[in-house]
Amino acid sequence: DPYSSDPERHPVLHANSLKPFTAEPPPEILSDSYITPTAFFFKRNHLPVPQVDPDSYRLHVEGLPKGVLTLSLEELKTRFPKHTITATLQCAGNRRSEMNKAKQVKGLNWGVGAIGNATWSGAKLRDVLLAAGYGPDVAQWARHVQFEGLDKEITGSAYGASIPINKAVSEEGDVLLAYEMNGEDIPADHGFPIRVVVPGVVGARSVKWLGKIVVSAEESSSHWQQKDYKGFSPGIDWDTVDYKSAPAIQELPVQSAITTPSEGSVIDRSEEMLTVKGYAWSGGGREVIRVDVSLDGGKTWNVAKLKSSDKEGDQTSPPLGRAWAWKLWEIMVPLPPEAQELELICKAVDNSYNTQPDTFGPIWNVRGLLGNAWHRVKVKINE
Ligand code: MTE
Ligand code: MO
Structure with missing residues (x-):
């Protein structure tokens, strides 16, 4: 072996x-x-x-x-x-x-x-x-x-x-x-x-x-x-x-994903606030300048807080064109009053104002590469 x-x-x-x-x-x-x-x-x-x-x-x-x-x-x-x-x-x-x-x-x-x-x-x-x-x-x-x-x-x-x-x-x-x-x-x-x-x-x-x-x-x-x-x-x-x-892939497109909460989690209504976290990155040294988060399947959006290290509030920028590292992001949002289920979405924007497509259909390819559509996570709210 x-x-x-x-x-x-x-x-x-x-x-x-x-x-x-x-x-x-x-x-x-x-x-x-x-x-x-x-x-x-x-x-x-x-x-x-x-x-x-x-x-x-x-x-x-x-x-x-x-x-x-x-x-x-x-x-x-x-x-x-x-x-x-x-x-x-x-x-x-x-x-x-x-x-x-x-x-x-x-x-x-x-x-x-x-x-x-x-x-x-x-x-x-x-x-x-x-x-x-x-x-x-x-x-x-x-x-x-x-x-x-x-x-x-x-x-x-x-x-x-x-x-x-x-x-x-x-x-x-x-x-x-x-x-x-x-x-x-x-x-x-x-x-x-x-x-x-x-x-x-x-x-x-x-x-x-x-x-x-x-x-x-x-x-x-x-x-x-x-x-x-x-x-x-x-x-x-x-x-x-x-x-x-087709040319070989080199620089990658802008990407982001939700890391927590996870798909199918149940959130207690009494918690009132929901914390959503994730990562965002773009290829070619392009810096992620913003991450938008939705709790309602994309109808309304909130801007997440970006982190360039583990230091609280660190928002230092790398030299232009050399943003090789990801940003972690985080947002605390009030739980919408009536909802029993939420569709959380994140999407990032890089400094060339590239952003992610909303669905996978139009970027689908046989080998399943370059998947960077909006990341969607469904969670339930327990009354
Ligand atoms: N290099 C060698 N020699 N052999 C490999 O199989 N895999 C490549 C790349 N370099 C690979 C390689 C691929 S497809 C990826 S995504 C990265 O290594 C993964 O790096 P990691 O295992 O350190 O995360
Ligand atoms: Mo890979």
């Missing part, structure tokens, strides 16, 4: 599959702390977790005129300045279970928990590429940076993905070759000893157990870049889908 050496996982996680291991935390845990504790951070593996010996680990940087640059873990840590960012990672399949209710899709049945917010420390990919010989000559032809994981299929092909070169080399791109997550060595499930963290971009490009970086004129030829993680029209089904016709 190639999965027999997989690490232990926290029992509170809700597993969507065991081999490979994929799991998400209960939603209410997500809004308990601004930084998602590593044990509760969603896990999305496509293959068995590779066992990597940190002493013999080598990262190969290829495709540049100077030839291959090979770095040990120690060299990555000492030759390059250590940078720390707080960034949210979200799987493109987050909230697929809701899209699946609109019409059946194929994929893991994620709830709202295939997302997490962590601090990541490591070398900047930009610094490593510059050391490997990236410069104006290379910029003439290079278009993509490909990443290869050390996790392999039985056929020998590794997990792989790529990002546009501009994101990789820009000073404001903040792409890290991370060796720490939440202040500790990256754990086995999250890519020990090195994972790429591509902030603002779909989780699939943040390649774990990084073995190789290739600067190229082409995108990664891997299955996950070419034949998965693309969006299509609701009119396209498995008989008509043409993967070549």
Whole structure:
């Protein structure tokens, strides 16, 4: 069993599959702390977790005129300045279970928990590429940076993905070759000893157990870049889908979800006030500027209080275009007098004034990706 050496996982996680291991935390845990504790951070593996010996680990940087640059873990840590960012990672399949209710899709049945917010420390990919010989000559032809994981299929092909070169080399791109997550060595499930963290971009490009970086004129030829993680029209089904016709997902659209109360909860009328909590995030470094909450299925709206850390009242803004981390939000609203059932809804707005669609129908796609319709939670009121 190639999965027999997989690490232990926290029992509170809700597993969507065991081999490979994929799991998400209960939603209410997500809004308990601004930084998602590593044990509760969603896990999305496509293959068995590779066992990597940190002493013999080598990262190969290829495709540049100077030839291959090979770095040990120690060299990555000492030759390059250590940078720390707080960034949210979200799987493109987050909230697929809701899209699946609109019409059946194929994929893991994620709830709202295939997302997490962590601090990541490591070398900047930009610094490593510059050391490997990236410069104006290379910029003439290079278009993509490909990443290869050390996790392999039985056929020998590794997990792989790529990002546009501009994101990789820009000073404001903040792409890290991370060796720490939440202040500790990256754990086995999250890519020990090195994972790429591509902030603002779909989780699939943040390649774990990084073995190789290739600067190229082409995108990664891997299955996950070419034949998965693309969006299509609701009119396209498995008989008509043409993967070549759509670009690979990179930056994600604006997202938000209610983490508490949970679907079907019963609220006591005597409580008078209802507290609703959740998260909100947008891709491409766009900052969430507002979250609207409705208690009546979208007829009337209230503005939630946003938090940029666990500090009370913290509303600090990140530099423009570099809002990599989510915001938690919270609102206290009086229970409507007559109602016996409430449909709670949240929707976020980012600083480009992008907002979320009201339903899943018009954004439905065969693979169940990019699900960001208004999040709706029904609760009952007990008299
Ligand atoms: N990297 C490798 N090497 N193998 C993988 O299976 N899964 C990707 C990405 N990087 C994956 C990978 C996907 S689809 C997601 S959503 C994120 O890792 C999940 O990261 P996490 O498990 O740290 O939450
Ligand atoms: Mo993912």
